[in-house]
Amino acid sequence: MAKHHNALRVARALRPAAPVTLVRPHAAIAAAALFASEFPGKSFYAVKANPTPELIRLLWEGGIRHFDVASLTEARLVRDLLPEATLAFMHPVKAPEAIAEAYHALGVRIFSLDSHEELAKIVAATATDGVNAADLTLCVRLRVSSAHSKLSLASKFGVSLTDAPALLMATRQVADALGICFHVGSQAMTPQAYADALALTRAAIVAASVTVDVIDVGGGFPSRYPGMEPPALAAYFAVIHRGFEALPVSYSAELWCEPGRALCADYSSLLVRVEKRRDDTLFINDGAYGQLFDAAHVAWRYPVALVREVASHAKPLDYDFYGPTCDDMDHMKGPFVLPADVQAGDYLEIGQLGAYGSAMRTGFNGFGDCLCQSVEVGDAPMSSLITGTPEPVELPGNVRHLFAKSGK
Numbered sequence: 001m002a003k004h005h006n007a008l009r010v011a012r013a014l015r016p017a018a019p020v021t022l023v024r025p026h027a028a029i030a031a032a033a034l035f036a037s038e039f040p041g042k043s044f045y046a047v048k049a050n051p052t053p054e055l056i057r058l059l060w061e062g063g064i065r066h067f068d069v070a071s072l073t074e075a076r077l078v079r080d081l082l083p084e085a086t087l088a089f090m091h092p093v094k095a096p097e098a099i100a101e102a103y104h105a106l107g108v109r110i111f112s113l114d115s116h117e118e119l120a121k122i123v124a125a126t127a128t129d130g131v132n133a134a135d136l137t138l139c140v141r142l143r144v145s146s147a148h149s150k151l152s153l154a155s156k157f158g159v160s161l162t163d164a165p166a167l168l169m170a171t172r173q174v175a176d177a178l179g180i181c182f183h184v185g186s187q188a189m190t191p192q193a194y195a196d197a198l199a200l201t202r203a204a205i206v207a208a209s210v211t212v213d214v215i216d217v218g219g220g221f222p223s224r225y226p227g228m229e230p231p232a233l234a235a236y237f238a239v240i241h242r243g244f245e246a247l248p249v250s251y252s253a254e255l256w257c258e259p260g261r262a263l264c265a266d267y268s269s270l271l272v273r274v275e276k277r278r279d280d281t282l283f284i285n286d287g288a289y290g291q292l293f294d295a296a297h298v299a300w301r302y303p304v305a306l307v308r309e310v311a312s313h314a315k316p317l318d319y320d321f322y323g324p325t326c327d328d329m330d331h332m333k334g335p336f337v338l339p340a341d342v343q344a345g346d347y348l349e350i351g352q353l354g355a356y357g358s359a360m361r362t363g364f365n366g367f368g369d370c371l372c373q374s375v376e377v378g379d380a381p382m383s384s385l386i387t388g389t390p391e392p393v394e395l396p397g398n399v400r401h402l403f404a405k406s407g408k
C-alpha cells in the first residue's frame, strides 16, 4: 500500500478522481493497546464495525485476542486470518447451520441468546451424535436502555428483566459457563449507561439465583465527533469495573466487553472531491451508499477539513453535502463546517470513518468500493478519544487544523 504523510500529500500526488480511503495503522494499534492494557477484563472486537482484514491483523498486533462475530462470514474471516483468536458468536438470532459450522468447524464455543427457542437451537446444533456439548459458554442477552446512546440497540434484541430469570435458569442447565451480556447502544455518551445496565444485571442475577461466570458489557464505547465530546474511556472503564465488582457473581467470574466503534473509528478517513457547489450545498464523490451511510441516514456529523495547498482564510460556513448517486436520499445534512470559499475541484478530508463508514460501502449506481483506493497516511486521526487530540474539531480549531495540514 502506498504511504504518504497526510491527506494533502495524497491529493497532491494522486489528484484522485474517486474517493480514497486514508488508513492510519498506528491509530488502530493505539486503540487496541488501550483496550488491551486499560480495560479491566477481556476485549472482544465487534467485527461488524469494520471487517477489513488489515485492520483485524493490526488489532491483533495491538493486543486484541478476542473477536465478536455476528455472522458465519465474519466467523470464517477471523478464523482464517487468526487461527489462535477466541471467537464469540454474539448475534442472538442465528441460523442453525451457522451455529453448527461455527461450533464444529471454526472452534466457536461462546454464543449469545435471548430466547428459549434460540437456546434449544444452540443445544441441538452443537450436539455430536445426540450428545450435548459440554463446553459451551452461553451469554443471555438482557434488554437494557439505550437512553444515553446516540444509536439505539434496545428494541431488536434482549430478554426483559421479567423473563430473564427463567431463561437464565434454563441456560444454566446446559452451559458450562453462564454469561449475561447486553448492549447499551452505540456511542454511549456517559459511563452512567453501563452503571444503569449493571444495576439491571444485578436484579436479574438476584431474581434467578444462578451462578454467573461472565459479565459482558457489550459495545457502545464512544469516539469523538463534532458535537459529541464524551469523557475519556478511562472513566467508562472505572465505572464498569466498580459495577462489576459489586455484582453477586462467582469469585472467578470474568468481565468482557465488545467494542466496535472505539477500536476502529480512528483507523480511517476519506479523501473526497467536490464536483459542484450550489449555494451552501457541496456535491461530493462519496455519500449515503458509500462510506457516509450514517451521515445520510442518522444525520451523523464527522470532522471535515479542506485539503488545499494554500490554506483558506475565508470565514467558516455550514455546508450540507450531496453524494454522487442520482437520488435525493444521497444527502447529508451536516452541518459540515468549512471555509466559505470551497469550490468544485477542491478536496476534502472526512474523518473518523473507520467505524461503520468503510464497512457500509455499496456499489450502487456505479459508485462503489471497486473504485475506492486505500492509501496509508502517517499523521494523527482528525479527532481521537484514544489519543485525546487536544484541539476541538469545530472551527476555529478546524482552521488551525488546516494550517497544520498544509504545513503553514
Ligand SMILES: *Cc1c(COP(=O)(O)O)cnc(C)c1O
Residues within 6 Å of the ligand: 046, 048, 049, 068, 090, 091, 183, 185, 186, 187, 218, 219, 220, 221, 258, 259, 260, 261, 262
Ligand atoms: C454492534 C455491536 C457491538 C459493537 O458496538 P459499538 O457501539 O460499535 O461498540 C458489540 N456487540 C454487539 C452484540 C453488537 O451488535
